[in-house]
Amino acid sequence: MRRCAMCFGLIVCLLLAGCAGAKPQRFQQVYLDVFDTVTVITAYASTREEFDSLCAAAHEELLACHRLFDIYNEYEGMNNLKTVNDAAGGEAVAVDARVIELVRLGIEMYAATEGRVNIAMGPVLALWHDAREAASSDPEHAALPDRAALEAAAGHTDISAVIVDREKGTVRLADPEARLDVGAVAKGWAVQRACEKMREAGATSVCLSAGGNIAAIGAKPGGEKWQIAVEDPFGGGNYASVLALSDLAAVTSGDYERYFTVDGVRYHHIIDPETLAPSARWSSVTVLAADSGLADALSTALFNMDGAEALETARRFGVEAFLIRPDGTTVETEGFAAFRREG
Numbered sequence: 568m569r570r571c572a573m574c575f576g577l578i579v580c581l582l583l584a585g586c587a588g589a590k591p592q593r594f595q596q597v598y599l600d601v602f603d604t605v606t607v608i609t610a611y612a613s614t615r616e617e618f619d620s621l622c623a624a625a626h627e628e629l630l631a632c633h634r635l636f637d638i639y640n641e642y643e644g645m646n647n648l649k650t651v652n653d654a655a656g657g658e659a660v661a662v663d664a665r666v667i668e669l670v671r672l673g674i675e676m677y678a679a680t681e682g683r684v685n686i687a688m689g690p691v692l693a694l695w696h697d698a699r700e701a702a703s704s705d706p707e708h709a710a711l712p713d714r715a716a717l718e719a720a721a722g723h724t725d726i727s728a729v730i731v732d733r734e735k736g737t738v739r740l741a742d743p744e745a746r747l748d749v750g751a752v753a754k755g756w757a758v759q760r761a762c763e764k765m766r767e768a769g770a771t772s773v774c775l776s777a778g779g780n781i782a783a784i785g786a787k788p789g790g791e792k793w794q795i796a797v798e799d800p801f802g803g804g805n806y807a808s809v810l811a812l813s814d815l816a817a818v819t820s821g822d823y824e825r826y827f828t829v830d831g832v833r834y835h836h837i838i839d840p841e842t843l844a845p846s847a848r849w850s851s852v853t854v855l856a857a858d859s860g861l862a863d864a865l866s867t868a869l870f871n872m873d874g875a876e877a878l879e880t881a882r883r884f885g886v887e888a889f890l891i892r893p894d895g896t897t898v899e900t901e902g903f904a905a906f907r908r909e910g
């Protein structure tokens with residue numbers, strides 16, 4: 568009887584050891600319903616079920632953030648940033664804690680970058696957005712936003728009109744013409760949250776990519792890092808650089824994805840608050856940081872800075888950056904090379 572119990576114990580131990588030692592397999596899942604972009608989750612997990620539960624945790628969080636940060640659509644049963652924008656000049660709006668945190672990050676990043684990234688630039692960005700949409704449905708008549716309208720809109724982009732009450736959980740826009748646009752930070756911030764949810768669900772080896780926002784949890788099972796390609800902004804399907812990352816986020820902002828053309832000139836979607844027009848300094852800006860929300864905010868801010876200021880800002884935040892000019896020349900922080908894939 569005792570021997571039997573010992574045998575049973577031994578078998579259970581062997582079975583458990585077998586499970587723990589099960590070779591993780593590579594799985595991949597694609598989503599097309601968040602942040603108007605392609606989201607890909609690649610992960611190593613012991614079973615399909617384990618992978619599916621990681622994906623469910625990430626997808627649920629990404630979808631929730633997508634709805635909360637949407638400025639164009641409303642969703643039943645929730646206040647989102649459209650609700651906040653629609654109430655500009657009126658009452659404070661009660662919002663989810665995630666909206667509070669994102670708006671706070673936006674305000675902090677404004678202060679830390681001398682306004683190069685400004686989530687209160689909604690009125691200006693809306694004019695560029697409308698011009699881009701009109702150009703996409705009728706390219707023959709593509710036209711730039713009216714200069715006087717841009718300047719009038721710029722009079723309503725004061726970040727101090729964005730009042731966040733963390734205790735009450737509300738956001739209020741003090742200027743009736745003010746509008747939030749969190750396009751520069753929302754995707755990266757949501758990716759960071761999704762990674763936290765996956766870690767809580769037990770993830771140890773994941774690469775999450777949402778448009779130009781990529782975050783690595785751990786490395787691959789053998790310790791090899793995740794390989795991330797930085798797209799060549801000049802096309803041809805080439806890579807400007809291939810990176811090897813673990814436990815790090817990489818966010819790229821580019822002039823080559825969202826743009827429209829007027830008289831043969833391309834106008835992209837990152838707007839310099841000083842000129843109220845697309846920044847002509849860079850074609851692509853990549854930022855590497857532990858936090859994907861910070862990397863996203865900085866990728867946009869650095870786009871609106873010259874090389875020296877961009878490098879100084881990256882250094883101040885302790886992040887790495889790689890910037891490509893429209894003429895193909897590049898600038899990078901000292902530590903960036905260490906993240907290039909060897910060979």
Ligand code: ADP
Pocket residue numbers: 683684685686688692748749750751752754778779819820821824825836837838839840863866867871
């Ligand atoms: P992507 O959306 O392609 O990942 P970014 O992170 O650089 O690229 O964000 C660009 C978006 O941010 C624009 O579509 C617009 O909504 C918003 N935006 C553009 N310029 C600024 C700016 N100077 N400050 C704040 N938001 C901006």
Ligand code: MG
Pocket residue numbers: 750751752820862863864865866867868
């Ligand atoms: Mg950004």
